[in-house]
Amino acid sequence: MTSYKELGLEPIINACGTVTRLGGAPMPVAVLEAFHAAAQEWVPLEQLQAVASRKIAETTGAEAGLVTAGSAAALTLGTAAILTGYDLGRMERLPQTDVFPNEIIIAREQRSGYDHAIRAAGARLVEVGFNEITSNAGVRRTELWEFEAAINSQTAGIAYVLGPGSCPALNDVVAMAHRHNLPVIVDAAGELPPRDNLKRIPATGADLVAFSGGKAIRGPQSTGILCGRRELVSSAALQMLDMDDHLELWNPPAEFIDQSQLAGIPRHGIGRGLKVSKEEIVALLTALQLFAAGAYDEDLPRLRGYLESIQSGLQIPQATCRIVEPSSPDRWPILEIAVDEKSLGRTAFEVCKTLRTGSPTVFVGHGKLSEGILVVNPLCLNEERAAQLTMRLVEELGKTVGTTRVSSE
Numbered sequence: 001m002t003s004y005k006e007l008g009l010e011p012i013i014n015a016c017g018t019v020t021r022l023g024g025a026p027m028p029v030a031v032l033e034a035f036h037a038a039a040q041e042w043v044p045l046e047q048l049q050a051v052a053s054r055k056i057a058e059t060t061g062a063e064a065g066l067v068t069a070g071s072a073a074a075l076t077l078g079t080a081a082i083l084t085g086y087d088l089g090r091m092e093r094l095p096q097t098d099v100f101p102n103e104i105i106i107a108r109e110q111r112s113g114y115d116h117a118i119r120a121a122g123a124r125l126v127e128v129g130f131n132e133i134t135s136n137a138g139v140r141r142t143e144l145w146e147f148e149a150a151i152n153s154q155t156a157g158i159a160y161v162l163g164p165g166s167c168p169a170l171n172d173v174v175a176m177a178h179r180h181n182l183p184v185i186v187d188a189a190g191e192l193p194p195r196d197n198l199k200r201i202p203a204t205g206a207d208l209v210a211f212s213g214g215k216a217i218r219g220p221q222s223t224g225i226l227c228g229r230r231e232l233v234s235s236a237a238l239q240m241l242d243m244d245d246h247l248e249l250w251n252p253p254a255e256f257i258d259q260s261q262l263a264g265i266p267r268h269g270i271g272r273g274l275k276v277s278k279e280e281i282v283a284l285l286t287a288l289q290l291f292a293a294g295a296y297d298e299d300l301p302r303l304r305g306y307l308e309s310i311q312s313g314l315q316i317p318q319a320t321c322r323i324v325e326p327s328s329p330d331r332w333p334i335l336e337i338a339v340d341e342k343s344l345g346r347t348a349f350e351v352c353k354t355l356r357t358g359s360p361t362v363f364v365g366h367g368k369l370s371e372g373i374l375v376v377n378p379l380c381l382n383e384e385r386a387a388q389l390t391m392r393l394v395e396e397l398g399k400t401v402g403t404t405r406v407s408s409e
């Protein structure tokens, strides 16, 4: 805590949860201790990643896994693997892909800023379907035949962003892609919990799946997981790891990188800038084990308690609180605060802005501001911060502009 103060920064109250902009998830003590211990000694990174691969495989049911620099890095590396396989010449060329198949098909409605990570490997995104629901100009979502109709000799694979209600079903996309011998890479960055998803998503047969390590898994914010088919994970590892060795000396674990498939030893690949440290790998594996074993379930009553205390402290006419129950039993609830913008004389957007500039500084969830709703995610709160948050909310939502005192200013 004091370290931020020494840097001249005042820590904020994060009521947004695991968002990257504010520093991600709280790391459990066991994860921090693992990080600390891993910093005291040295191991070859490819051996450590081979162990990580086995552990990720056990936890996800996938053939192999890799600890990456976040889910976004997993998408870049996974795409690189799809584009190159074990072809060293292609690895060397990335992100230049004009002389081999480089098209990745994606539903237009699944496009987001995160797919920059896919394009960064050199893939060209080919959009299918429309966004008719959003444009209020139709009733249909993307359909399977639209993916199939876009397949041609330049197609390298399919990208799929998993979310509640993503469409068409991932199972169907995978089955269709496999009929055409095409791999599917899935962005499942934020789809945990439920922790079952660790196994359920790879079980669809998806060739590669990306998870964030710094969201609900509560590993270092800069980590992620790429898991899936052994040869693709292996190709991804080759394009991330430090490759400065002699072929005759280089001896990666055979089940992780099968040297017999390689014409030589690649040089530093497209993922060299996406490296992960030994400490981050060990910390992420520790967090993954805790998450998968359900160790975080014991926090759920505490997290709910913060929301209930905010709700009971915010009994004012300008705010209506509602605890939104989670979609799975191993998820925590969130609190929605509907702002009566008319009686308050200010919009939820304005309240969100003043919360960010007041003291202590508070960041609340800003995904529903257009509906007049502030969202509180309790994951990064503690008792003290929950109390301070309640105080700031009462201050901001208790000031009505309708009174002569304020409006006469």
Ligand SMILES: *Cc1c(COP(=O)(O)O)cnc(C)c1O
Pocket: 020, 069, 070, 071, 072, 073, 114, 161, 187, 188, 189, 190, 211, 212, 213, 214, 223, 224
């Ligand atoms: C958070 C997120 C990412 C990025 O994950 P990082 O682990 O921060 O790199 C990518 N895609 C989606 C859908 C996300 O929610």
